[in-house]
Structures are given as C-alpha cells and as structure tokens.
Amino acid sequence: MKNYLKIFKALGDRSRLRIVIMLLVKPMCVCEIREIIGTSMSTVSNHLRILKEADLINFQKEEKYINYELNITNNLVQEVLNILKDIDDKIITDDHQKAVKADRSNLC
Amino acid sequence: MKNYLKIFKALGDRSRLRIVIMLLVKPMCVCEIREIIGTSMSTVSNHLRILKEADLINFQKEEKYINYELNITNNLVQEVLNILKDIDDKIITDDHQKAVKADRSNLC
C-alpha cells in the first residue's frame, strides 16, 4: 500500500502533477522545470525528491545538467501515466508548449 | 486538472485509500467503516466528505443508514479503481475480510 500512497501523495500537489505531465514531453533539468513552474529552485528540487521517492521519476547526468525523466520501467507508474494523458487543462497545455520550447542554454 | 488533483489528494491518505478499497467489497455505512478503520465517527465522516467532493463515492439512504458506495459512473474513477484492484497488502486483505463480515446490526 505504501507505494500507492506515495504516488497519490506525490500527484496530489499541483506543482508536482504539472512536473510529471510536462516530463511526458521530454526529460528536463531543474532549471528548465523551474522556469515553467515559476517557483524557486529549491522548491522544485524538493518536489523532484518527492517524485523520486515515489518512484515516479529517475534522473541521469548529461554534461553539466541532471535530466529528470519519467520512470516508465515501473508498471504502476505506467498505469498512472496512462490516466494522466487524458487531462484537458489550459495550464497543462501551456506547460506542454513551454516544455517543447524549453532551451537550457538560455536559462541555466 | 482540479478533478485529478482532488482524486489524488483524496487517495493520498492511508485511511481514505483503505475506505475506497473496502468499498470495492460492498457499500457500507459510517458505523461499519468506522469499526474497520478504527478512528472516531467524526473522522470517518470527514474522510467520506472528502471522497465525495473528489467524486470518488456516492451515498444512498437505506432504512436508518446511509450507505456509501463507489461512484463507478465516473470514468476517471473507474480507471483509478482499476489500478487499485492490484494492491497486494496485508492491511487491505484484512480490511477486505472485515468488510465481508461487517454486520451493522451488531455495530450501529
């Protein structure tokens, strides 16, 4: 039950739900996510820690940056992501567009 | 996005997750749920209110009691319940057995 609780708790926060859905577009670094969510770096970092502990995401080093990505190797996460794909929401659409355009060389 | 957030927030609490899963067994009244969860009546009532506001459950009068039941008319709820069916957990199994045996005439 604990893994389910962690996932639901993680997704029960507006910022974290937005982060997970924008990672459907592509893996991103803390800087890029921060720019889209609009909170401080430390806050984003904390959200990412919680998402990681719920096993929703992973990270990978790439040059100077740490890329955060959805953990699609987890079956439960896959099922949840499948549900999230149906979300129809203006903020989510905007986030999506910003994620596509996100360019770390201009932000970080 | 709001409906998703409400559902995830509602399910991100241990007691509420247990309630939802035990309602998969059968509709139950506050008394019966209280007996299984083990908190006060008012706490259970509050959890049920939150689950109702997330559109996860409905209620129906039956004699002296109010039966709470899963709202399977909601598509999103259906998808979520489908995920929850896979939970393998001792507390959940125990709850399930207690729900089967629950007899309001001895409790309420």
Added chain:
DNA sequence: TCTACATTTCGCTAAATATCGAAATATAGT
C-alpha cells in the same frame, strides 16, 4: 587545482490537514 555554475540541503514560516470529543442535526420507528 581553481572557477563557475547546477543542484541539494538547511532552517524557518505560513498554510493545510488529520484527528478528537462534544454539540447539533436528521430521521426511523414507536
């Protein structure tokens, strides 16, 4: 090794929330 910079950790505050018992409400059955 030094520097620049991406990220995390820490300490704090404000807001949200789970829980309780007591009081209020509603209603079924006499």
Added chain:
DNA sequence: ACTATATTTCGATATTTAGCGAAATGTAGA
C-alpha cells in the same frame, strides 16, 4: 410528537507540508 440513534458539524490541537533564501555540495571544464 417523542425517543433513540445514525450522521454531520464545530472548535481546538498537533502534525505535515509547500515555499523561501542562504549556505553547502558536487562537478565540468579551464
């Protein structure tokens, strides 16, 4: 209409949590 009882609401408290800025950490590249 009265009574018993099922349920909700209220007010209070303790815990959790989201957010911040500053300081610490880690590391890529010069």
